Amino acid sequence: MTEAPTDDLLLRLRRFHSDYFPGHQQRFQDLVAQGQHPKTLFIGCSDSRLVPYLLTDSEPGELFIVRNVGAFIPPYDGSNNFHGTTAAIEFAVLTLQVERIVVCGHSHCGAIRAAYDGVPEEAVALRAWLKLAQEALLPVQPCPEALRRTEQRAVCCNWSG
């Protein structure tokens, strides 16, 4: 029998268990015993460079997070389809009763860039999803300034559309 290969991510997970967790065990046990009571719903892009806990100096249990490509909020259509972002918002507001909702756009967003440039033909779901950025797009070539403005507009369009 061969041992499963270890990679850096598994090593870091082991380090979390051996180094970090013992010093914070009580906090995690309290979160289990008392349940989660985050005051903030954080809606952010899936971009690997966006780290909500780092940005907000938050601890486990403080943020209820939903992430998707572009940090878009699809309009509510009342259907019974699988709406992950909408379900997360409902859970945060109706069950957790969060006090605030943060929508965090970011610079150099690949979703905004893709909304201008297009995506591979076989990315059917992604192409449909990026239609949520349409209202934010500017009728210009996607230069760096236009991309920054579009990233900002996309956050605002989430709430007005």
Ligand SMILES: [Zn+2]
């Ligand atoms: Zn992004």
